Amino acid sequence: MTPLTQNQTDIVDPSIIERDELVLITGSNGFIGCKVVETLLESGHTYLRCFVRPTASLKRLNEVLNRYPGASVEITKGNLLSREDCSQAARDVRVMYHLAAGFDKSYASAFMNSVLTTRNLLDAALRQSVMKRFVNVSSFAVYSGTGLKRGAVLDESCEIETPSYGRYEAYAYAKIKQEELVLEYSRKTGLSYVILRPGAVYGPGKAGITGRVGIDTFGVYLHMGGSKRIPFTYVDNCASAIVLAGLKPGVDGEIFNVVDDDLPRSRKFLRLYKKNVKRFLSIPVPYPLAYALCALWEKYSNWSEGQLPPVFNRSRCAAEWKGHRYSNEKLKRLLGWTPKVGFEEASQNFFKYLRDTAH
Amino acid sequence: MNPIRVAIIGCGKIAEQHASQIRRIAGSQLVGVCDSEKRMADQLAERYQVEGSFDDVQQLLKVARPDVVHITTPPQSHFKLASECLRAGCHVYVEKPFSIDLEEARAMVALAEELGLRITAGHNYQFNPEMVRMRELVRSGSLGGKPVHIESIFSYDLGDASYVNALLGDKKHWVRMLPGKLLQNVISHGIAKIAEFWDSPDYTVTAHGYSSSKLQSAGESEIIDELRVVISDGRQLTAYFTFTTQVAPPVQELRVFGPRGTLIVDGLHRSVIELTGANSAFKSYLNFTLPQFNLARQYMRNMFSNLAAFLRADFHMDIGMRNLFAEFYQSIQSGGAPPISHREIIFTAAVMDEIFRQLDAAGKDVSMLAESRATMSLSGERA
Numbered sequence: 001m002t003p004l005t006q007n008q009t010d011i012v013d014p015s016i017i018e019r020d021e022l023v024l025i026t027g028s029n030g031f032i033g034c035k036v037v038e039t040l041l042e043s044g045h046t047y048l049r050c051f052v053r054p055t056a057s058l059k060r061l062n063e064v065l066n067r068y069p070g071a072s073v074e075i076t077k078g079n080l081l082s083r084e085d086c087s088q089a090a091r092d093v094r095v096m097y098h099l100a101a102g103f104d105k106s107y108a109s110a111f112m113n114s115v116l117t118t119r120n121l122l123d124a125a126l127r128q129s130v131m132k133r134f135v136n137v138s139s140f141a142v143y144s145g146t147g148l149k150r151g152a153v154l155d156e157s158c159e160i161e162t163p164s165y166g167r168y169e170a171y172a173y174a175k176i177k178q179e180e181l182v183l184e185y186s187r188k189t190g191l192s193y194v195i196l197r198p199g200a201v202y203g204p205g206k207a208g209i210t211g212r213v214g215i216d217t218f219g220v221y222l223h224m225g226g227s228k229r230i231p232f233t234y235v236d237n238c239a240s241a242i243v244l245a246g247l248k249p250g251v252d253g254e255i256f257n258v259v260d261d262d263l264p265r266s267r268k269f270l271r272l273y274k275k276n277v278k279r280f281l282s283i284p285v286p287y288p289l290a291y292a293l294c295a296l297w298e299k300y301s302n303w304s305e306g307q308l309p310p311v312f313n314r315s316r317c318a319a320e321w322k323g324h325r326y327s328n329e330k331l332k333r334l335l336g337w338t339p340k341v342g343f344e345e346a347s348q349n350f351f352k353y354l355r356d357t358a359h
Numbered sequence: 360m361n362p363i364r365v366a367i368i369g370c371g372k373i374a375e376q377h378a379s380q381i382r383r384i385a386g387s388q389l390v391g392v393c394d395s396e397k398r399m400a401d402q403l404a405e406r407y408q409v410e411g412s413f414d415d416v417q418q419l420l421k422v423a424r425p426d427v428v429h430i431t432t433p434p435q436s437h438f439k440l441a442s443e444c445l446r447a448g449c450h451v452y453v454e455k456p457f458s459i460d461l462e463e464a465r466a467m468v469a470l471a472e473e474l475g476l477r478i479t480a481g482h483n484y485q486f487n488p489e490m491v492r493m494r495e496l497v498r499s500g501s502l503g504g505k506p507v508h509i510e511s512i513f514s515y516d517l518g519d520a521s522y523v524n525a526l527l528g529d530k531k532h533w534v535r536m537l538p539g540k541l542l543q544n545v546i547s548h549g550i551a552k553i554a555e556f557w558d559s560p561d562y563t564v565t566a567h568g569y570s571s572s573k574l575q576s577a578g579e580s581e582i583i584d585e586l587r588v589v590i591s592d593g594r595q596l597t598a599y600f601t602f603t604t605q606v607a608p609p610v611q612e613l614r615v616f617g618p619r620g621t622l623i624v625d626g627l628h629r630s631v632i633e634l635t636g637a638n639s640a641f642k643s644y645l646n647f648t649l650p651q652f653n654l655a656r657q658y659m660r661n662m663f664s665n666l667a668a669f670l671r672a673d674f675h676m677d678i679g680m681r682n683l684f685a686e687f688y689q690s691i692q693s694g695g696a697p698p699i700s701h702r703e704i705i706f707t708a709a710v711m712d713e714i715f716r717q718l719d720a721a722g723k724d725v726s727m728l729a730e731s732r733a734t735m736s737l738s739g740e741r742a
Contacts, residue, residue, distance in 0.1 A: 054528045106372045107406065111399070116396065305382075306673060
């Protein structure tokens with residue numbers, strides 16, 4: 001990790017909590033979660049509770065924790081589908097970073113592991129009534145690209161995918177429903193929350209190329225719409241945005257997109273990947289052709305009553321491959337966030353990790 | 360004919376498959392979904408545009424007024440829910456495993472018979488195209504008489520992280536609470552294939568089971584994932600059932616051996632191969648070369664037949680489920696025989712019960728090989 005500068009740690013000051021007050025991080029042994037833990041410790045927070053699944057490998061998390069022997073870190077193992085486990089996780093917590101999510105391909109499982117878990121966690125936290133803020137880490141996947149022109153700016157005011165299941169992507173559906181749940185709780189209970197929607201998070205610890213570049217299917221890599229920019233956020237930059245969102249005063253009820261500044265075009269990223277990680281054949285598919293193929297696939301799927309599921313469809317094509325510009329203006333303005341690691345350094349770190357782990 | 364009104368109780372992963380296949384059956388209408396977790400019912404109802412979403416079974420039955428209820432909850436609740444639905448006058452489709460034990464299976468079947476309603480089990484693999492083809496061949500006399508021996512091999516991939524991690528990581532997972540744990544949740548598909556052919560009144564069951572080294576190295580000592588079973592009527596018919604998580608590539612195969620022919624049904628590749636006298640009619644060294652031509656021709660026929668079905672858009676991954684639903688609804692509307700006989704349902708439950716009893720009796724240390732045998736009657740009574 002690139003160490004936070006003095007300036008960055010100061011950004012968290014003033015904070016809505018003291019540095020020795022309890023902070024919960026769910027999904028804390030995940031790719032982003034570990035960095036959030038590290039960023040909190042780096043910025044001087046000394047009392048953390050890391051919630052992990054009972055079967056989770058703690059190797060990555062322990063590596064972080066070992067560097068901060070003075071911090072008081074509880075590792076709580078459990079299942080967020082269990083209300084009892086949620087009660088234990090939420091006990092005395094002042095700020096809750098909720099990163100755990102369901103990545104299952106089935107809608108029911110994704111819904112259970114993103115929405116019901118969040119509901120259980122919120123119920124547990126609200127029973128305690130000491131929580132000051134709930135940080136819900138959502139995703140760019142919630143956005144619809146259908147109504148946006150190519151090259152238009154995608155910011156926090158843009159449309160959410162409607163209907164929520166229209167893209168045939170369980171993860172996006174569950175994230176939309178999770179956000180709806182947080183808003184529902186805010187209306188009903190006055191819950192203080194912040195929602196973050198990171199773009200494509202990358203960095204050491206992440207395997208492969210984001211689907212926003214293209215798809216690897218039937219042994220062929222289709223590079224969809226090469227001129228589009230990829231809404232990347234390097235994991236360190238993303239983690240610092242998440243940490244700030246939990247601590248900064250005066251941002252309750254806000255939603256933030258998290259993307260870096262110098263976003264590469266898809267073509268450039270793929271070229272760098274091939275040069276630095278491994279060479280493979282990719283077939284460029286211009287966006288209009290990608291859209292036509294997706295429309296065709298969708299039509300066949302409907303005609304055949306789902307013999308081939310509509311995994312390629314116009315909504316997905318528009319959301320992932322159309323090519324928009326992305327704004328992080330709100331993140332900078334309200335949270336004082338700046339991406340400390342630029343694309344060049346970030347991509348080299350990422351590629352080195354991929355080379356080293358032979359992904 | 361009025362559309363058949365269908366409801367689903369239990370809105371988890373498998374309910375999704377049910378909803379999408381019910382929608383494909385002309386003359387059926389999904390009128391209600393129910394889950395004790397209302398948000399789960401709502402998400403299914405929203406995505407499938409179902410009018411009724413409930414968290415109370417009585418409300419579902421009263422308001423949605425279904426003709427058929429699909430029960431897709433964990434098996435611990437099957438008996439209670441099926442009984443409730445049957446008593447409300449609904450026909451019932453019960454996902455596999457049909458019941459917790461033989462006693463519950465018998466009670467559900469008896470209640471349906473008493474009330475004049477249809478009940479079936481979710482043995483949908485029985486209705487995949489290759490099984491339908493196999494039945495056609497059996498009816499046409501391919502075996503040359505009654506089966507002499509049956510082998511059912513069912514391998515299972517423990518690499519499905521979404522299921523296995525949930526199971527291994529949660530000591531309170533509902534699958535762990537089943538008497539047969541993992542086995543109970545998956546082996547009914549393989550046992551049901553044997554059940555179809557079993558009409559002998561008495562039989563013995565001998566079971567061997569243990570935890571694979573893979574599970575043991577993961578610190579798992581409760582779950583048995585390797586099982587070998589021998590079933591015999593002591594006179595004319597024997598069957599082997601194999602369940603394994605350690606075989607790669609996976610195999611799901613049924614072999615039915617008759618006095619004059621053998622059928623090999625490959626569930627993973629949707630193929631049926633017929634071994635008849637023609638395969639062994641060659642002399643000397645010709646026997647090592649010419650039969651292969653016949654086999655190759657059969658594989659080609661399977662390939663073209665599968666391809667043709669795909670091009671007709673009649674080859675869905677869940678086609679067995681759709682076929683079973685359609686036949687079940689048809690039997691309700693026409694008053695004909697149910698697609699799966701009650702005898703088969705009871706046989707499957709009885710054999711499973713006996714397997715779990717033997718494994719349990721072999722000791723709590725499941726890493727030890729368990730071996731036992733018992734004699735059963737067709738009704739599932741232990742002699």
